[in-house]
Amino acid sequence: MPRIIIDGRPIDCREDISVLQAALDAGGDVPHYCYHPGLSIVASCRLCLMEMKVPNPRTQEPDWSPKLLPACQTPVRDGMEVRFHSERVRENQRSCMEFFLLNHPLDCPVCDQSGECWLQDYSFKFGRAESRMIDEKCKNPKKDVGPHTLLYQDRCVMCTRCVRFTQEISGTSELCVVNRGSRCEIDAFPGKPLANPLQGNVVDLCPVGALLDKQFLFRQRVWLLTSTPSICAGCATGCAIWVDHNQGTLWRLRPRYNPGVNDWWMCDDGRFGWRYVHDGKRIAAPRVRRGSEQTTPDWAAVPQLVRFRIEEHVRRHGGATLAAVLSPFMTCEEAWLLIRVLRDKAPASTLVLGPVPTAGETRHFPVGATGNTVKFTIQAEKCPNRRGIELLLAAAGGNVLTFEQFAEQAGKGEFKGAWIVGGYPQPWVDKATAKLAAQFELLIVQDIFENDLLPGAAIVLPACAWAEREGCFVNARGLIQPFQRALNPPAGAQRDGQYLYEIAGFQGLYSGVRVRAMMAEKIPAFAQLHEPPPMPRHAH
Amino acid sequence: MAWPTIDRNQPAGDSGAAPLLSEAVREKIRSFFARYETKRAALLPALHIVQDALGHVPPQAMVEVAEVLDIAPAAVLDTASFYTHFWTHPKGAQVIVVCRGLTCEVLGGNAVLEELKRLLGIDEHGTSADGRYSLVTEDCLAGCDHGPCLLIGEKLHRRVRPEDVARILADPDNGRLAYERSTLFDAPSSAPGEPGAGNGTGGVHEKGSG
Numbered sequence: 001m002p003r004i005i006i007d008g009r010p011i012d013c014r015e016d017i018s019v020l021q022a023a024l025d026a027g028g029d030v031p032h033y034c035y036h037p038g039l040s041i042v043a044s045c046r047l048c049l050m051e052m053k054v055p056n057p058r059t060q061e062p063d064w065s066p067k068l069l070p071a072c073q074t075p076v077r078d079g080m081e082v083r084f085h086s087e088r089v090r091e092n093q094r095s096c097m098e099f100f101l102l103n104h105p106l107d108c109p110v111c112d113q114s115g116e117c118w119l120q121d122y123s124f125k126f127g128r129a130e131s132r133m134i135d136e137k138c139k140n141p142k143k144d145v146g147p148h149t150l151l152y153q154d155r156c157v158m159c160t161r162c163v164r165f166t167q168e169i170s171g172t173s174e175l176c177v178v179n180r181g182s183r184c185e186i187d188a189f190p191g192k193p194l195a196n197p198l199q200g201n202v203v204d205l206c207p208v209g210a211l212l213d214k215q216f217l218f219r220q221r222v223w224l225l226t227s228t229p230s231i232c233a234g235c236a237t238g239c240a241i242w243v244d245h246n247q248g249t250l251w252r253l254r255p256r257y258n259p260g261v262n263d264w265w266m267c268d269d270g271r272f273g274w275r276y277v278h279d280g281k282r283i284a285a286p287r288v289r290r291g292s293e294q295t296t297p298d299w300a301a302v303p304q305l306v307r308f309r310i311e312e313h314v315r316r317h318g319g320a321t322l323a324a325v326l327s328p329f330m331t332c333e334e335a336w337l338l339i340r341v342l343r344d345k346a347p348a349s350t351l352v353l354g355p356v357p358t359a360g361e362t363r364h365f366p367v368g369a370t371g372n373t374v375k376f377t378i379q380a381e382k383c384p385n386r387r388g389i390e391l392l393l394a395a396a397g398g399n400v401l402t403f404e405q406f407a408e409q410a411g412k413g414e415f416k417g418a419w420i421v422g423g424y425p426q427p428w429v430d431k432a433t434a435k436l437a438a439q440f441e442l443l444i445v446q447d448i449f450e451n452d453l454l455p456g457a458a459i460v461l462p463a464c465a466w467a468e469r470e471g472c473f474v475n476a477r478g479l480i481q482p483f484q485r486a487l488n489p490p491a492g493a494q495r496d497g498q499y500l501y502e503i504a505g506f507q508g509l510y511s512g513v514r515v516r517a518m519m520a521e522k523i524p525a526f527a528q529l530h531e532p533p534p535m536p537r538h539a540h
Numbered sequence: 541m542a543w544p545t546i547d548r549n550q551p552a553g554d555s556g557a558a559p560l561l562s563e564a565v566r567e568k569i570r571s572f573f574a575r576y577e578t579k580r581a582a583l584l585p586a587l588h589i590v591q592d593a594l595g596h597v598p599p600q601a602m603v604e605v606a607e608v609l610d611i612a613p614a615a616v617l618d619t620a621s622f623y624t625h626f627w628t629h630p631k632g633a634q635v636i637v638v639c640r641g642l643t644c645e646v647l648g649g650n651a652v653l654e655e656l657k658r659l660l661g662i663d664e665h666g667t668s669a670d671g672r673y674s675l676v677t678e679d680c681l682a683g684c685d686h687g688p689c690l691l692i693g694e695k696l697h698r699r700v701r702p703e704d705v706a707r708i709l710a711d712p713d714n715g716r717l718a719y720e721r722s723t724l725f726d727a728p729s730s731a732p733g734e735p736g737a738g739n740g741t742g743g744v745h746e747k748g749s750g
Contacts, residue, residue: 142545150545173612178621189613190599191551 002078007085013076020048020071023084029538030084031093031122033100033159033207035072037539038264038375039168043070045159047096047122050074050089053081068092090126097127100157103138104208111155113209115222118540119157140185145175146194148214148268149203151186156210158184162202169265169375171366172196186210197378198365200271201264204254207540213252215272220244220251228486229256231473233329233466234270236379236386238475240532241266243467243486250277250467250487258532261479267378276425277465277487282448284492287460299494303502306444306459310345313417313442319346321416322442323406326393327354327463328383329423330496331471332480332526333515335389337500339396342419344504350399352406353389354421355428357382379476383424384466388474395523410436422447423463423496429453446496462493470497470512472529479530482512552599561604565593569608579609583619587626588725596627624678632667632674634715637691641680648701649688653677655702656690659709673709693717 001012006023013022021037023030033045049068056063062081068088083089100119108114140153163175163186174194178187188194194202203213225244232239232253240258244251253274255266276282285296288305297305313322324342326335342349358380365376393400401409409415418440422428427449434452437443445457454460470485489495501510520527568589572582586605590597597605602616609616620626627635638644638653656675660668667674683689686698693715697708708714 142543144545144547144549147549173614176612176614176618178617180622180624187614187617188548189602189617190548192613193549 002076002080004076004079005081007083015076017076018072019050019052019074019076019080019082022076023071024536024539027537028084029125030071031097031118031126032072033118033157034161036161036164036205036264039161039164041073042160042164043073045096045157046070047093047126048072049092050082050084051086093122093126094128097123098131098133101127101131102133103154104157105137105139105154107155111152111209112212112217112222113155113206117209118207119155119209138182143187144193145186145188145211146199148272149194149199150212150214150217152210152212153185155208156186157208158186159207160186161205161207162186162211165202165205166194166196166199169201169365170196170198171368174199175202196367197267197269197363198265198376200268201255201266204264216252220246225251226486227254228484230467230486231384231475231481231483232266232270233384233473234267234273234382236381236384236476237262237377238384238473238479238481239266239270240481241270245467245486248488250274256532257535261475261477261481261530261532262376265376267376269378273425274465274467276448277467279449281450282490282493283450283454283460283462284490285462286494287454287457289458299499302461302494302499306461306503307341307345309442309444309458310341310417314346317416317441318348320348320350320399321414322346322349322418323352323401323410323415324349324419325352325354325403325406325421326389327421327423327446328356328386328389329463329466330385330389330421331469331473331512332385332388332392333471333512333519334469334496334500335385335392336519337497337504337515338419338421339392341500341504343396343398348399350401350406350415351393351396352401352403353386353393355403355424355433356386357424357426357428377476381476384473384475387476387478388472388480391474391523391525407432407436410439413439416440417442419444420446420453421463422449422451422453423465424448425465427451461496461499462489464489464493464496468495470495470510472512472516472526480526480528481530482516484512557600559604560594560598560601561590561608562593565589566604566608569605580611580615583609583611583616585725587616587620587623591626595633596630598628624676630667633672634693635674635676635691637681638675638677639679639681639683639687639689639691640677641684641687643684644681644687644689647687651702652688652690652700652705655705656709659706 003010003012004022011022011026013025020030020032020035030048032048034042035048048071050071051064052069053062054065108120143151143153145151160177163177166175167173174188174192175186178185200213203211224246227242227244230241230243232241239262240256242254242256244254253271255262255264257264286302288295288297324338326338339351359382360380362380363378364374429451437453437456443457444459445453446461446463448463448465467486468489472480472482474480497510516526569582569586572585573579576582586609587597590601590605594601597620602620603613606613606616620628636656638656639649657663660673660675662668662675664675664677681689681691681696683696683698688700689696689698690700694717695715
């Protein structure tokens, strides 16, 4: 482990990183635009220049070099000494900031990036208060570079992070730098817009307000948003994300640093796939049917009611005729609670993993990458927790069936009662599944949207979108990733975890952590959670 | 003020038309592949070949070059727009580049430029009505010891006086180099040390000895 001295402070750092990364890892604030740990190093912004001790050619004594060196491009070496807290470094930072702001418009009040803009922050911390530029500022036209993204060229600082992203991570190379010198601009080739499945990341990568997301544009000021750490439910990759929300409304998703899983990135399917959360057609209240009469019970009565109906069914038909279909959109905790309810009342009952939605094939990026060169993967399996449910089913033992086996046996009338959990963002009940509903005397459906199972259901419980759930998902690599609840379910609904917790006989508020602790006693795997380290405070 | 937005979702006007690059041009570009480790590296020779063949490098030609080199069209645009040598819109048969460097300026370069503008009836960046000449200026043509100078095609005219301009313009060979252009460009050989590959005989040495 190399030990370097930054501003007189000895720092033990990782091998094969740059001085800039070492300084950031140690909590230092070194301004930088072009450097990103996930991209190649170009050292073009010149904002991270530092002083380094090199041997004086006359005396061979280490002395501060007369030239400033880019910290992002200088690898750490044991015993090296650098400093950022010097007047020459400060002067360079001030000059660079002045240069970046030469043509930058003063349009922060109408700029989406305002509040999370590294020009604002660095200008405040490292820049000059005033610009000495007296000439008229250059005003470049906006560019519509793709279906989801707008480029405000006049705000650009030419860090080329976006260009390198399309070249190195997505592998699609839609963006380029046109012209030269002070006329440099980011551009896409006419008719070949930025439209790859990872393109949303360029908006996150952009340290200033140049690349903006059309869907989020002018929707919210970022300082009004609360960011909750979550796990994307779009596919089995299980990207760590931030859910940005304000007063119960989700506004955008952003990737959260998760080395080895999604690194700094996420795909557009996940990024833009959250709209169903605020769909007005969601089921928002429990329903109970006896004969032709349907009522909406009070939530306080639901646990007792559900338990009673299950007990009644077991008394009449025996526990072996009961089955539960667990959705791969449930958290492990919710699934564990449901298994507990069912196996408690009917130990011979059958557990089933619900249909696993897939779309196309698993895609690797950069395009054409295989093996070690893969930097991002979009799984074909469009659900977050198949492996978690499988893990729980294996631990539960007893009668476990696949959904196809269950459908076949149910078609023969072997089951008289079923608890079916949905929660799929897309319609999932096909005609064959809907037909099964008629087989059951007791059908409990837990779902998010109206479907053909509901008319035959004795009890309908509203399910939650992932942002309203709390617990953990097990991703395609078997990592158990916990996440927090970002939103409340729609008015009138209750969280799946809460009512399952109460149905299972617990009292008080459901907490993923508490349930996980109980699970870990039975299934040791759940003691090993994958929680990514935070990004260094001043890194971006 | 309405602020214009450039739409990159739409292809440039000339797409969908017949291919601009003939098979011979494409084959000439491919003949450069043997000289480099990657196809991408042949981009600059390719742009030269296209500009020689078409007079300029329009967007459609960039797309076709990208196909030949197996790279993204944006990568071609990136390089083509970096070098002022490459024109993305039509230019005259010959480009006159007038030096506006300090030395040429002091030695009377401005008068030469004015005379050119007067005789051709165009301003800087313009193309004469007969399509023979386009006029641009550059910061330095590296002929400071012979200023004022101007470049027509590949030929550098030195110590030009305003009264010489009419004669230079009338000369049909005013853009031809006095010495032969490097055979490295016109007849690219196979990579060194690979006898028999590419077009074989190694144009450089052959021409050099002859």
